[in-house]
Amino acid sequence: MRKIKLIVAYDGTNYCGWQIQPNGITVQEVLNRALTDLLGTETRTVAASRTDSGVHARGNVAVFSTEARMPAERFTFALNTYLPPDIRIQGSEEVPESFHPRFTSTIKTYEYKILCRTIPDPLRRLDYLFCYDRLDVEAMRQALAYLVGEHDFKSFQGAGGEASTHTTVRTIYKAEILKEELEEDTGNQVQDPGGRQREAYTLRIRITGNGFLYNMVRIIAGTLLDIGRGHRPVSDMPQILAAKDRTQAGPTAPAHGLTLLEIRYPEWE
Numbered sequence: 495m496r497k498i499k500l501i502v503a504y505d506g507t508n509y510c511g512w513q514i515q516p517n518g519i520t521v522q523e524v525l526n527r528a529l530t531d532l533l534g535t536e537t538r539t540v541a542a543s544r545t546d547s548g549v550h551a552r553g554n555v556a557v558f559s560t561e562a563r564m565p566a567e568r569f570t571f572a573l574n575t576y577l578p579p580d581i582r583i584q585g586s587e588e589v590p591e592s593f594h595p596r597f598t599s600t601i602k603t604y605e606y607k608i609l610c611r612t613i614p615d616p617l618r619r620l621d622y623l624f625c626y627d628r629l630d631v632e633a634m635r636q637a638l639a640y641l642v643g644e645h646d647f648k649s650f651q652g653a654g655g656e657a658s659t660h661t662t663v664r665t666i667y668k669a670e671i672l673k674e675e676l677e678e679d680t681g682n683q684v685q686d687p688g689g690r691q692r693e694a695y696t697l698r699i700r701i702t703g704n705g706f707l708y709n710m711v712r713i714i715a716g717t718l719l720d721i722g723r724g725h726r727p728v729s730d731m732p733q734i735l736a737a738k739d740r741t742q743a744g745p746t747a748p749a750h751g752l753t754l755l756e757i758r759y760p761e762w763e
Contacts, residue, residue: 495559497591498566500525500573501584502554506545507620507750508580512554513544521545521581525556528576533562542595542757543602546709548749550621553584553756555595593762601667601758602706606699606715606751611676612692622696623715623751629722631673631697637721637731638669638699641714648738650717652709652746662738665704671718672698700755709746717744 502525510518514526522539529537542555564572569586577583609615609622610629618624641647648662676694699715717734720726726744734742 495561495591496566497557497559497589497593498569498586499589499593499595500539500556500558500569500586502541502556503552503582503584504550504554505580505620506548506550509547511545511547511549512541518547522556524578524581525573528573529558531576532572533560540595542600543754545754546749549752549754550750551754554754555757555759557589557593557595589762593759595757598759599704599761601702601704601760603700603702603755603757604706604711605701605753605755606711606747607753608697608699608715608719608751610697611694620750621753623748625719627723628692629697629719630724631671631722633724633728634697634699634718634722635671637718637728638671638714640731640735641701642666642669645735646738647707647710647735649734649740649743650710650713651707651740652713653740654708662707664706664710666701667704668700668702670700672700674698712747712749712752713740713743713745715747715751719747720744 502521504521506521508519509521512521514520514523522541526538529539537558537560539556539558543551545551545554566586566588570583573583573586607622608625609618610625612626614624615622644663644665646663651662674696676696699718701711701714717731721728721730
């Protein structure tokens with residue numbers, strides 16, 4: 495028996511998350527069906543990250559076992575002929591039988607995208623959170639910096655989530671907010687109802703760590719938006735961490751702004 499590792503990218507808009515469930519179609523269900531059709535035998539995948547409904551991915555990792563002799567790299571192209579356009583395999587390779595995508599130490603990178611503009615852009619509606627408010631980006635960056643390092647992130651764990659290791663301590667290796675001006679954007683030429691010219695730009699909140707709690711990145715994004723809007727000061731962030739209380743953090747930002755960018759396995763690289 496061989497074990498094949500897949501790098502899976504998908505637009506999560508039309509799916510009820512990754513994991514198979516009875517209430518709607520999921521990415522795992524579609525991928526399993528494609529593999530079963532391709533190999534002629536029932537095949538199931540195990541993924542590194544069970545993303546939520548509406549969340550996107552560029553680099554989720556999934557594995558499956560097979561006795562097929564097809565070269566590992568060919569699964570990428572073969573599977574894509576069976577998959578819908580909003581799911582695409584980005585790469586495939588054979589890995590040792592002992593490799594497990596979820597129970598092997600990882601480095602994950604997530605990105606939350608925000609569109610700051612006078613008028614919503616329909617072409618960015620599926621993977622950006624639209625924000626009309628003026629944001630203090632520098633304050634958001636200062637607040638985000640408090641999260642770098644090893645901390646107990648219990649305040650940023652969504653209801654119903656339980657850490658698989660029964661600890662809410664995680665390490666954030668890098669956290670940044672990337673701002674891109676939209677100088678040629680026609681939305682930048684539209685005045686707001688008060689007659690003021692508005693700056694148009696995108697923000698990408700990018701966070702890399704050794705693991706993330708349920709809804710952790712979305713709660714961080716929601717908290718940063720509260721700070722950016724001036725609803726709470728930068729100094730709240732260390733206090734939120736210390737409280738270890740979900741009610742102290744900001745709201746959970748909508749799922750569609752979140753993308754799982756990459757999962758790395760240092761010990762296998």
